[in-house]
Amino acid sequence: MNVLQQTMERIEELDQEMMEKARERVDSLIKPPHSLGKLEELAVQLSGISGVLYPEFDRKAIIVMAADHGVYEEGISSNPQEVTYAQTMFIAKGITGVGVLAKTAGAEVVTVDIGVKGDFPNDAGVIGRKIRQGAGNIATGPAMTIEEAIRSLETGIAIAEAEIQKGANLLGTGEMGIGNTTPSTAILSVLGNIPSEEITGKGAGVGSGGISHKAQVIKKAIETNRPDKDNAIDVLAKVGGLEIGGMAGVMIGAAANRVPVVLDGYISTIAALIAVSIEPKVKHYLIASHASAEPGGKKASELLGIQPVLHMEMCLGEGSGAALAFPLVDAACRIMKEMATFSEVGLKI
Ligand SMILES: O=C(O)c1ccc[n+]([C@@H]2O[C@H](COP(=O)([O-])O)[C@@H](O)[C@H]2O)c1
Numbered sequence: 001m002n003v004l005q006q007t008m009e010r011i012e013e014l015d016q017e018m019m020e021k022a023r024e025r026v027d028s029l030i031k032p033p034h035s036l037g038k039l040e041e042l043a044v045q046l047s048g049i050s051g052v053l054y055p056e057f058d059r060k061a062i063i064v065m066a067a068d069h070g071v072y073e074e075g076i077s078s079n080p081q082e083v084t085y086a087q088t089m090f091i092a093k094g095i096t097g098v099g100v101l102a103k104t105a106g107a108e109v110v111t112v113d114i115g116v117k118g119d120f121p122n123d124a125g126v127i128g129r130k131i132r133q134g135a136g137n138i139a140t141g142p143a144m145t146i147e148e149a150i151r152s153l154e155t156g157i158a159i160a161e162a163e164i165q166k167g168a169n170l171l172g173t174g175e176m177g178i179g180n181t182t183p184s185t186a187i188l189s190v191l192g193n194i195p196s197e198e199i200t201g202k203g204a205g206v207g208s209g210g211i212s213h214k215a216q217v218i219k220k221a222i223e224t225n226r227p228d229k230d231n232a233i234d235v236l237a238k239v240g241g242l243e244i245g246g247m248a249g250v251m252i253g254a255a256a257n258r259v260p261v262v263l264d265g266y267i268s269t270i271a272a273l274i275a276v277s278i279e280p281k282v283k284h285y286l287i288a289s290h291a292s293a294e295p296g297g298k299k300a301s302e303l304l305g306i307q308p309v310l311h312m313e314m315c316l317g318e319g320s321g322a323a324l325a326f327p328l329v330d331a332a333c334r335i336m337k338e339m340a341t342f343s344e345v346g347l348k349i
């Protein structure tokens with residue numbers, strides 16, 4: 001049995017008894033029923049994950065998986081491919097969007113090279129877990145081999161477990177990879193059985209052929225590789241990407257350790273679809289942060305069956321939305337612990 005299978009076997013259902021207690025507690029707080037909306041559901045979920053009524057998530061980390069994409073050569077992006085390398089360095093330095101938002105939320109950022117083209121200096125602060133120098137061009141062949149896809153998942157598991165070992169009790173997923181909305185949309189097209197033209201967007205900037213060319217490239221990638229819709233590892237290997245596998249692995253690793261994971265935007269949600277297709281129990285450990293401005297985002301969230309809590313029209317990636325939603329996790333914990341109950345204040349309604 002490989003590490004992936006062993007980790008999946010460790011994933012448990014949520015603590016139903018504790019969730020019932022949490023629901024009772026939420027309903028007894030001095031407020032009209034359900035008036036704290038999604039914060040109430042979040043509080044119950046967090047109790048179910050942690051197995052305690054008053055959980056606290058004081059050690060937060062965003063894991064940013066970075067990788068390149070061979071499909072870049074099809075002209076699907078307006079950005080130079082070298083931005084992946086440069087921005088990964090900047091993410092590790094803490095000077096990008098996710099760095100600032102993570103600081104605001106009191107979270108650490110862990111930057112991982114799982115497949116960036118080019119090698120980072122040892123002192124860059126980037127964890128070196130490169131599986132290959134970028135995924136293959138999915139328009140002409142697979143993104144990676146099945147073995148590499150499993151390695152990408154196991155890399156995510158190992159990174160998540162290392163952070164949890166160091167004390168992290170709340171994780172977020174993020175990524176950096178010029179071109180990665182193309183494989184993300186290919187995955188969504190396959191898993192959701194949705195024509196690529198309906199879900200292709202501009203990403204961080206589309207190439208000169210526009211969105212219609214990008215949708216054609218995605219269609220060609222699916223026709224060329226013929227991924228097996230019922231085998232998420234096959235889909236990941238054929239039309240996915242290394243950072244997508246890495247993030248899916250983080251989710252599986254976190255779930256196995258009963259640690260909640262806050263998803264970022266479009267690419268994170270696609271990684272969640274892969275993780276949940278591999279092991280459905282992972283879903284209960286996931287929290288969706290924000291609705292990405294990318295057009296496929298809505299379909300991806302629907303397919304996953306988890307609605308994002310924030311609507312900020314963001315589409316930066318890097319884990320920025322996850323960082324922004326971390327304080328909501330703290331808020332959910334604090335209402336549980338610090339609000340008074342009707343019986344405590346002697347109020348009857
Ligand atoms: O997270 C999102 O919702 C999101 C939506 C569109 C683009 N991005 C970011 O932009 C890059 C991918 O865009 P593209 O156009 O190069 O495929 C990648 O580095 C992502 O982090 C991120």
Ligand SMILES: Cc1cc2nc[nH]c2cc1C
Nearest residue numbers: 079083087204316317318
């Ligand atoms: C500048 C830049 C920053 C990013 N961060 C995540 N994806 C990105 C894409 C670009 C182009």
